[in-house]
Amino acid sequence: MGSGSWGTHAVEVAGRRVVKRFPPGDGGRAAREWRALTLLARHAPGLAPEPLEAGLGASEPVVVMSRLDGNPLRGAVLGSEQIDALAEAVAALHVALPSGVLDGVPPRPGHQAELIGHLREWARTARPRAGGLVRQGMDAGLAWLAASGLDADGARGVPPVFGPGDGNLANYLWDGSRVRIVDFEESGRSDRAFELAEITEHVGSWVDAPLDVPAFLDRFDLSAAEAARLPRCRRLLALVWLFLLAGDDPDRPRNPPGTAERQAGRLLELLA
Structure with missing residues (x-):
């Protein structure tokens, strides 16, 4: 989900x-950023910024990296060349770390079990305040979630990958020939x-x-197994959004008026 997209x-x-300067008590964000940059510099050089220095123990942690050229893909009309490059970068990132290295990387924040926990809390606190199409989408999504079996299913049967944890297309930079992250x-x-x-x-994708x-x-x-899991992940994340x-x-x-209603319609389409 990427709380980074919320600042x-x-x-x-x-x-x-x-x-990049992180607030006190940043929840490990600076450490995750630094770990990713150092691992990618070693195993997939050029795909991400180069790590230059870090102050992870400071009261306000700091990570310094190289600046990448390119324009963010968010808000841009993407042709086949850009979509090819985006998919190539995403695929390269997923397999960038050797299995022995990836095994030592902790699971990303905001994965399935954590999001389901958030949704259960929001169902009690936020759902009663919603109305109209938004409430309809919430109700349909929560009913689907209750019957989905996602709690027990997890990600069994699919191989692990390295994930950035934030799908914001603003984090994918097109330099005219390739996409970097x-x-x-x-x-x-x-x-x-x-x-x-x-x-x-x-x-940011719609x-x-x-x-x-x-x-x-x-x-x-x-x-x-991945193809079967993908629609369920899309529904889960659409409900969270x-x-x-x-x-x-x-x-x-942070978004134009009516964005929540549009999202409710998107979720209902995914559930149909």
Whole structure:
């Protein structure tokens, strides 16, 4: 899900260097960012910024990295060349770490069990305040979740991958020939179906210029288990986004009016 998309750090750009400053008690975000950058520099150089220095023990942790050239894909109309490059970068990231290295990486935050726990809490606190299409979507999504078996299923039968944990297309930079990736605050061990759903269901993939989801997903050769898991991950993440968007501050909205209603419609389509 990537709480980074809701603002958790300050970024300074100085020449070819990017300095990310994290708030006190950052929940391990700086450490995850630094771990990802150092591992990717060793095993997939060029795919992400180079790690330059870090102050992880400071009261306000700091991570310094190289600056990548390129334009964020969020809000851009993506042709087949850009979708190819995006899929290539995502696929390369998933398999970047050797299995022995990936085994030592902790699971990413905001994975299945954690999100289901959030949804159960939001069903008690946020659902009663919703109405109209948003409430309809919440009710349908929660009914599906109760019957989905996701609690017990987990990600059994699918191989682990390295995931960035944030599907915001703003973190994927197109330089005219390839896509490279930034922002690894929520990174960790995950699975491919969940990480692909992170991208397809993120608000940044549809609120402006919509990502061609079928074309994007068609670039991946999923196993039977991954293909079966993907729709369930998409529904789960779409439901989470519905609650997040319904809780947008009306005095300081982060998205255009009606975004929550649009998300409710998207979720209902996925559940149909």
